Amino acid sequence: MKSYLIRRLLLMIPVIFGVSVIIFTLISLAPGDPFAQMIEANPSMSRADYENLLNSIGYYDPIPVKYAKWAKQVFSGSLGYSISQKQPIADMIGRRLKNTLLLSIPALVLSTIIAIPLGVLSATKQYSFLDYILTLLALAGISIPAFFLALLLLKYLAFDLKLFPLQGMETIAAGYTGTRWLHDRLHHLALPLSILTTIQVAGRMRYTRSSMLEIINQDYIRTARAKGLGEKSVIYKHALRNALIPVITVLSISLGSLLSGAILTENVFMWPGMGTLVYQAISNRDYPLVMAGTMLLALSMLIANLLADIAYAFADPRIRYD
């Protein structure tokens, strides 16, 4: 296991390098520059001023030179400064990362806790009324785009009934402290979290159900029942453990999208997270910020895959990495 881990971790280095080269080349080749948006707002800016800005960020350097400059900066331990916001990128990402994880980790945990039991229930009671209702709900959950569900909930719960704030992470300038502060934060978190959870429950429940159904019809389940094991033991000990393997794959993929998966929800709720940061960085052609953001996403995806492989070994004793 140990040598396997080391091998996998070492393998990440060339992968990360390759990804960085590809992303860097793509974003550099994309037409446009970081200051194009400024023209529309301030067209009286002279061409010379504009060229000065471009030269100051080395816009006209050949791509390999640009890449080398960027890589040098990364190796020196600094991610550089954002072109559009002039701030150290590490600080910007640090803040955003925290906000996104605050939203996406609870959503992942909650949705998994809800989805797996519902999926099992739906499979064991196949073609029952409950199964149909859950299937219908899951279908609805998968089909409704997150931003639309968000707007619907905002309309009814936040605007009409005024149960929740419309957006943001906290009440600005209220000066809350202690439990009051915690309540305020949770109050703001409730709606975006429910939306993210709902959307994720739908998909994960369907995966659990189909994987469970496949197992339930296996011979060894019939054997377990034939030798007189209790239904609970059959389902939860014998069937669920095997059924979880594909679910773990799905979960690990969601783990990789912890940072980027909430972008639509973040947008509607003005939640200052990673998704909106990277999205804005791309449309502003903020090259160093795009690189830092996308590399972080790539890294989290790689780590998620590794975690999935490790988790297999725990869920399925037949899988060994030696």
Next chain:
Amino acid sequence: MKGKSRLLALMLVFVFLLSSCGPTDPVTPDDSSDPKILTFAQFNPPTGLFIPDILTTDYDGNITSLIFESMIAYDPNMEFYGILAEDWEVSEDNLSVTFDLREGVLWHDGEPFTAEDVKFSLMFVGHPDYTGPRYSNVENILGMAAYHDGLSDDVEGLEIIDSHTIKITTDGILGSFLYSIGTRPIMAKHIWEDVDVATSENNIELSTNPVGTGPFKISEFAADSHAIVEKYTDYWGGEPKVDKIILKAVAVDTAQTQMINGELDTLILSDFNPDVLELLTNADIDLRFTNTVTSQYMGVNTRLPQFAQKEARQALACGINRQEIVDELLYGRATVLNNPFTPASWADPDPELIDAYEYDPERAIELFTSVDGYEYKDGVMYYNNSPFEIVLKYPSGNKAREQSAVVIQQNLQDIGIEVDLQIMEFAALTAAAETENFDLFLMGLGTSFDADQKYIWETGAGFNYCGWDDEYTNNMLDEGLKFVSVDERKPIYNEWAIYMNDHIPNVWLYNPQSARAFAPRFTGYEFGPSGFYYKMQNWDVK
């Protein structure tokens, strides 16, 4: 089943707990003893770059507009009025302006404001290591170019007469003097003089703690979220009536709803849909509309032989139902444009004197066929014996503009021209325009308040995407800059505008109005083409 209902109950309790008390909290004050707080909305959070000479987005500009002041500015009627300058006088030879600065003005940290601050601020923008985009505003000051190139340490055109009088001289007559130089925000010399100019944009300590002379001073900045300013009690124009202003980011989708809910006190309106406006007025919200100096136009590649003759371009203008675009897509809240100036500009000529290019497909066909190479038969327009096809590139983002591309496509189809629509990101479109890789494109233009348009129409100018190369234009634009007073400049620009209307190097589409919503409790504001940052000490909360 039992487990499920337990879970459901738990979730209900959770929702109940979270929603129980929030909205009844006394977050917004309505008691007169409570502090008066206004909440302003913008669509992105401020980035914290509160240095007016360096910042590049309105999301920071909205904050510095409350904190910093300039010598003079436009009032809501687009006339100059003095802020840090009590009076100003243009010299006989039109080369210099002497500003009488206000005495007794204190910076937010208590230091007195003097002519040194003005000189320092203008030199900051001209410094060899300056990284911002505003050098062109000061480059005409006598001696500034040498200073900018590092050839001298001082700028002779910035002459301090006494502690509160400064005489600024340009190296040639600069028509846009009062706008370019007079409206520059003034920074505090005692704060900035020892700061390295090259890295000032990354100086977070200074940029997030701006010190100005304006009616409000910074009180709090939370990255990715909001900024709060509080009243400056020693403001020279009198103590502001409002205690605090919160500037926070709101989502475009829910901003109007928040306005109706009373969570916001002012908001820029981007959607003029009458249904939405009615919802707002029903909530007693004051909607103010104003003319702007921004315009939307269709760029035409005049380098291409098919568009080289003015008749072909006039034909395009007649072939597009611009009034319908204004009426249907902008709900009438715009004016069809036919020359480089908008009705908000003093240089806009009398509409009687110019061709309105009203929608007239027959005239369009007539104009096209009057040009060599064009032929119209059986409902199809031919150019050089093959069906005439045009590519129209347009940027994503502005809804009305996206939809107007479709109207243009249909209108031109009606006179037998095939239009291929290509939507792209704004950055990609400017790249296409710069590399002359287009037939037609749609873009917006926010001209400056001054009439000078050299940066658009002079041969080879940076934003001369259409490739307009015309000696008469070059001469007239030079001529217009030879005087400082509007009365002398006006006839020159009027004459040029009439000429441009006839030659129509691009097809001007419309000049949209801009609008702002003000909450019923917000009083004392004025709104004009130059915005609403005017006499802010009078703002109040009912």
